Structures are given as C-alpha cells and as structure tokens.
Amino acid sequence: MSAVVTYWAEHAWLPHVNGPVVERDVLIAVGPGGRIAKVTPDSGPCPSGAIRLGGLVLPGHANAHSHAFHRALRGNVQVGSGTFWTWRDTMYRFAGALDPDSYLELATAVYAEMALAGITAVGEFHYLHHAPGGVRYDNPNAMGEALIEAALRAGIRITLLDTCYLSSGFGAEPTKPQLRFSDGDADSWAERISELKPAEHARIGAAVHSVRAVPAEQLGTVAHWAVMRKAPLHVHLSEQTAENDACLAAHGVTPTRLLGDHGVLGPRTSVVHATHLTDEDIHLLSDTSTVVCMCPTTERDLADGIGPARRLASSGCPITLGSDSHAVIDPFEEARALELDERLRTRTRGHWTANALLRASTEDGHASLGWSEAGRIEAGSLADFCAVALDTVRTAGPRPALGAEIAVFAASAADVRHVVVGGRHIVRDGVHQLVPDVPKALAEAIAALQ
Numbered sequence: 001m002s003a004v005v006t007y008w009a010e011h012a013w014l015p016h017v018n019g020p021v022v023e024r025d026v027l028i029a030v031g032p033g034g035r036i037a038k039v040t041p042d043s044g045p046c047p048s049g050a051i052r053l054g055g056l057v058l059p060g061h062a063n064a065h066s067h068a069f070h071r072a073l074r075g076n077v078q079v080g081s082g083t084f085w086t087w088r089d090t091m092y093r094f095a096g097a098l099d100p101d102s103y104l105e106l107a108t109a110v111y112a113e114m115a116l117a118g119i120t121a122v123g124e125f126h127y128l129h130h131a132p133g134g135v136r137y138d139n140p141n142a143m144g145e146a147l148i149e150a151a152l153r154a155g156i157r158i159t160l161l162d163t164c165y166l167s168s169g170f171g172a173e174p175t176k177p178q179l180r181f182s183d184g185d186a187d188s189w190a191e192r193i194s195e196l197k198p199a200e201h202a203r204i205g206a207a208v209h210s211v212r213a214v215p216a217e218q219l220g221t222v223a224h225w226a227v228m229r230k231a232p233l234h235v236h237l238s239e240q241t242a243e244n245d246a247c248l249a250a251h252g253v254t255p256t257r258l259l260g261d262h263g264v265l266g267p268r269t270s271v272v273h274a275t276h277l278t279d280e281d282i283h284l285l286s287d288t289s290t291v292v293c294m295c296p297t298t299e300r301d302l303a304d305g306i307g308p309a310r311r312l313a314s315s316g317c318p319i320t321l322g323s324d325s326h327a328v329i330d331p332f333e334e335a336r337a338l339e340l341d342e343r344l345r346t347r348t349r350g351h352w353t354a355n356a357l358l359r360a361s362t363e364d365g366h367a368s369l370g371w372s373e374a375g376r377i378e379a380g381s382l383a384d385f386c387a388v389a390l391d392t393v394r395t396a397g398p399r400p401a402l403g404a405e406i407a408v409f410a411a412s413a414a415d416v417r418h419v420v421v422g423g424r425h426i427v428r429d430g431v432h433q434l435v436p437d438v439p440k441a442l443a444e445a446i447a448a449l450q
C-alpha cells in the first residue's frame with residue numbers, strides 16, 4: 001500500500017506484545033482509505049516530505065459518552081446548592097431552546113472543542129429528537145442528522161447513539177420538557193432510527209436512556225434492534241441511588257438485573273456511570289462482558305459518587321470514558337480521575353497504570369462505539385491520532401525513560417498540538433483547520449440559546 005501522507009512522530013505510544021511502549025522517531029505512513037499503512041520506529045530524523053509531530057503521539061481519544069448541548073450549561077450551573085435533579089431542571093431549559101439549525105451550530109463548536117482536546121470519535125447519546133411539545137419535524141431525524149453533520153464539520157467521527165426515551169419514570173407519562181424526547185413507544189423509536197443513514201465518518205447505534213425512561217416490557221425492542229444490526233447499545237445505569245430505589249419499588253430488582261433480564265447487557269452494550277452497584281450487579285456485568293463507561297468529571301460535578309471502576313475492570317468489564325455533561329472536555333483529566341478517585345477512596349496509590357487508563361480512553365472507547373478498527377497506532381488501523389506537547393509548563397522536564405505517565409497524569413487538553421483523523425490533519429499547531437475560531441463559535445452558539 002503506497003503512502004498518501006506520512007507523519008513523523010518524535011515519540012509515539014505503540015502497541016507491543018508485552019504491553020504498549022513509547023518509541024522514538026516513528027514514521028507513520030497513511031495509505032488510501034485513511035488507514036495506517038506502516039509504522040516504523042527508530043526511523044532517524046524527520047525526512048523531507050513527512051509532517052513532523054513533536055511531543056508524544058497517542059491514538060485519538062474516544063469520548064464514549066456525550067450530550068453535546070450540555071456544553072451550554074458550563075459555568076451556568078456552578079452557583080448555589082442542589083442535586084443532580086435540580087441540575088436537570090436547568091438542563092431542560094437549555095434543551096427547550098434548541099432546533100436543528102441552532103443544534104448544528106452548537107454541536108459543531110462542541111465537537112471542534114473535542115478535536116482540540118485530542119478526541120477523534122464521539123459517542124453522542126442523543127435524545128432531543130422532536131420539536132417542543134413533541135411535535136415531529138418534517139424530517140423526524142432532523143436533530144440527529146444535525147449532529148452527524150456537526151461531526152463532519154468538526155472533522156471527527158461520531159457514533160450517533162439514538163436514544164429511546166418514553167417515560168418520566170417506570171411507565172409514567174413524559175413531563176412537558178420530556179415530550180421532545182419521546183417517540184411514544186419503542187416500535188415507533190425503532191421505525192424512526194431505522195431511517196438514519198451511516199456515513200464514512202458516522203455510525204448509528206442505539207441507546208436506552210435509563211430503566212426510568214423505557215418501560216421494562218419495551219427494553220427488549222431496543223435490544224433487539226441493536227442485536228439485529230450488531231450495533232452498539234448504550235444505557236445510563238444507577239448514576240443515582242434514587243433510580244435504584246424506584247426500580248426496586250417498581251420491579252423488585254436492581255436496574256442492572258432488570259436490564260439483564262430483558263437482554264440489554266452484553267459485550268456490545270455500554271452501561272454509563274454504574275455508580276451505585278451491588279455485588280450481584282458487578283457479577284452480572286462481568287458475566288455478560290458488558291462495557292462500563294465512566295464519566296468522572298461529570299460524576300464529581302453532579303455529586304453522584306465514585307463508581308466501582310476498579311472492581312468492574314478486575315472482574316473483566318472493559319472500561320471506557322466520557323465527558324458526558326462537558327463540565328470540562330479533557331480526556332486526560334477523565335483518565336487520571338479513575339486512579340485519583342480510587343486513591344481518595346482507599347488512601348492507597350497505584351490502582352491503574354497510565355497504559356491501562358490510556359487504553360480505556362482510546363482502544364476500548366473506540367470499540368464501544370463500533371469503531372474497533374480505530375484506537376491503535378498500527379498498520380491497518382484508522383489513522384486517528386493526536387500529539388501531546390512535552391515542552392509546555394505542564395509537561396516540560398527531563399525524564400529517564402518516557403512512558404505514557406506524563407500525558408496521563410500531568411497533561412491537559414491544552415497540551416494537544418496536533419490531531420489527525422483518517423490521515424487528515426484537522427488540528428495543526430493547536431489550531432483547528434476546519435473551525436478556525438472555536439471559542440467564538442462556542443460563544444455565539446451558546447448566546448443564541450439565552
């Protein structure tokens with residue numbers, strides 16, 4: 001395979017039989033179709049004709065759980081007291097102001113912010129389907145298609161996790177703000193989502209909003225849709241103890257057990273948060289090889305609690321990471337939070353290696369979104385990667401052997417200098433090549449909602 005474009009990485013984090021290693025002077029040749037044709041470590045100085053990427057090159061991060069419009073809440077919800085539930089009322093007010101045009105503008109800016117942070121694929125957990133009052137747009141998928149278009153404009157991949165959301169709680173009618181989310185029943189949801197078309201940068205997956213929002217007897221319809229298409233299936237799970245209490249009252253079982261009993265769990269399923277689990281829940285998730293998506297910056301922002309990520313991983317559940325409410329968008333911060341939260345809880349260090357945290361943020365995240373051919377810098381993989389500068393105030397300093405630790409435990413989104421998606425150089429020297437002024441785009445899109 002002949003190279004279409006060749007990158008040269010000062011350092012790159014590469015897969016190896018004994019676990020990932022950081023190599024020097026790595027040539028990454030990208031072939032047709034935006035896939036990596038060849039990776040050559042120790043290649044010597046950057047040859048003429050290759051694009052030089054200084055610092056440490058990592059696979060692109062997968063943001064496995066996003067609600068793009070929550071970005072509009074940043075800084076607007078950090079006053080006063082309250083709970084997850086009072087935060088949700090504010091979130092509904094912003095949701096009520098969006099239409100397909102304004103959501104396209106906002107999501108383009110948010111996905112561009114993600115690109116600047118080194119994120120090359122997003123799992124958009126999308127439930128804002130219809131016009132206020134639940135009125136159908138002429139194109140009932142106008143909102144979802146706006147998100148797919150937004151990812152294209154921002155240069156990143158998207159898995160649109162089109163979400164079934166029918167009830168305000170265990171069969172009760174949706175409340176007024178929730179009418180925009182509901183298709184009426186799961187069959188109508190399946191009919192609508194089946195019209196969504198994938199694209200080179202976009203794949204379609206399914207989601208159950210939660211056991212609150214989809215009545216138990218309709219969970220199987222959503223699971224069946226995903227199984228038939230071998231599509232990813234995501235679901236919010238036990239972020240709040242109130243959900244567990246209500247599920248026990250309604251069904252006499254935990255939310256995890258209810259999902260298991262209706263065929264929702266399995267290796268193509270990601271449960272999001274999984275904060276408040278019983279021992280039996282953890283066994284059920286590991287027995288079904290279910291993926292667990294943690295969103296640590298959101299979970300701490302919303303005072304959810306610390307989920308049992310380490311126990312789940314040790315039981316065999318792949319772990320992924322998402323920025324969810326976008327309190328911040330920083331995949332390095334999400335990754336190290338798994339370890340740092342565990343340190344606070346246990347008062348001991350060393351639960352996760354930097355390599356394991358990076359794997360959650362890259363390879364396992366991509367697989368959970370249906371992009372199993374991305375997330376590794378090796379021949380045959382999609383050429384999606386980012387370069388973290390090692391000469392900033394956060395990352396500067398000599399170190400005897402370079403590993404992933406400096407990136408995972410000290411770098412921030414602001415240290416990402418280059419991002420490549422499908423071989424295309426979408427962030428160059430910290431500047432987005434498709435959305436030239438991302439802060440301005442964010443400011444204008446959010447101002448339009450206020």
Ligand SMILES: [Zn+2]
Pocket residue numbers: 065067125236272324325
């Ligand atoms: Zn969420």
